[in-house]
Amino acid sequence: MWDPAVTELPDFDAAAAPAGPLALFTAWFAQAVAAGQVEPHTMSLATADAEGLPDVRTVMLHGADASGWSFATHLDSRKGRQLKARPYAALGFYWPAQGRQVRVRGPVTAAPAREGQADLHARSTGALAAALTGRQSQVLGSLEELARTSESAWERAQREPDAPVPTWTLYHLRPDEVEFFQGDARRRHVRLTYRRTAEGWAKELLWP
Numbered sequence: 788m789w790d791p792a793v794t795e796l797p798d799f800d801a802a803a804a805p806a807g808p809l810a811l812f813t814a815w816f817a818q819a820v821a822a823g824q825v826e827p828h829t830m831s832l833a834t835a836d837a838e839g840l841p842d843v844r845t846v847m848l849h850g851a852d853a854s855g856w857s858f859a860t861h862l863d864s865r866k867g868r869q870l871k872a873r874p875y876a877a878l879g880f881y882w883p884a885q886g887r888q889v890r891v892r893g894p895v896t897a898a899p900a901r902e903g904q905a906d907l908h909a910r911s912t913g914a915l916a917a918a919l920t921g922r923q924s925q926v927l928g929s930l931e932e933l934a935r936t937s938e939s940a941w942e943r944a945q946r947e948p949d950a951p952v953p954t955w956t957l958y959h960l961r962p963d964e965v966e967f968f969q970g971d972a973r974r975r976h977v978r979l980t981y982r983r984t985a986e987g988w989a990k991e992l993l994w995p
């Protein structure tokens with residue numbers, strides 16, 4: 788783990804951390820990019836189904852700002868259905884270039900349709916084609932069926948870059964808790980957690 792050939796563990800001065808987690812996340816994200824971290828915007832999204840059983844998959848971060856941590860998917864996908872039943876989720880980022888992990892938990896809300904469609908149409912033709920293909924998480928009969936549907940979705944995405952995808956939804960996770968983990972070569976990892984309170988954010992160190 789953390790081979791010095793691929794990982795450079797920075798010092799993390801938790802005492803000097805900002806008052807809120809968004810500023811620290813923004814700084815760590817920029818540092819991950821600068822450190823050459825591959826795809827730092829991919830994250831694990833954990834949800835629970837109607838029975839409370841956990842589920843997890845990788846999605847892309849579409850932004851982190853005053854609206855929360857955002858991601859997009861189909862309303863009728865497995866995760867979309869889970870979020871409808873239990874609108875609460877957790878996100879996990881792992882950035883091995885610096886031995887860093889960030890965990891985020893909180894309630895999730897669907898953004899207004901207009902916002903989700905604008906977010907989609909600002910992305911690539913491939914992203915639109917994938918969204919237009921739809922039926923995410925349904926049973927697929929054959930790969931030939933996927934190839935045919937995907938081909939016509941690509942053609943439509945090129946012809947109609949503003950094509951609406953009614954099920955495509957932008958979600959905002961408003962954090963209750965955000966934890967920053969900085970790995971240390973001697974295993975004295977630094978964990979700093981932010982918890983939302985009535986007054987703002989409470990910061991605490993955690994045993995590793």
Ligand SMILES: Cc1cc2nc3c(=O)[nH]c(=O)nc-3n(C[C@H](O)[C@H](O)[C@H](O)COP(=O)(O)O)c2cc1C
Pocket residue numbers: 829842843844845846847848858859860861864865866867923924
């Ligand atoms: C790197 C990567 C990025 C992904 N990004 C997204 C995404 O932003 N939105 C999405 O719906 N699925 C994305 N996926 C696919 C999901 O991991 C998952 O297979 C799909 O959304 C179906 O999940 P579900 O059955 O739990 O709804 C991504 C997969 C990978 C490997």
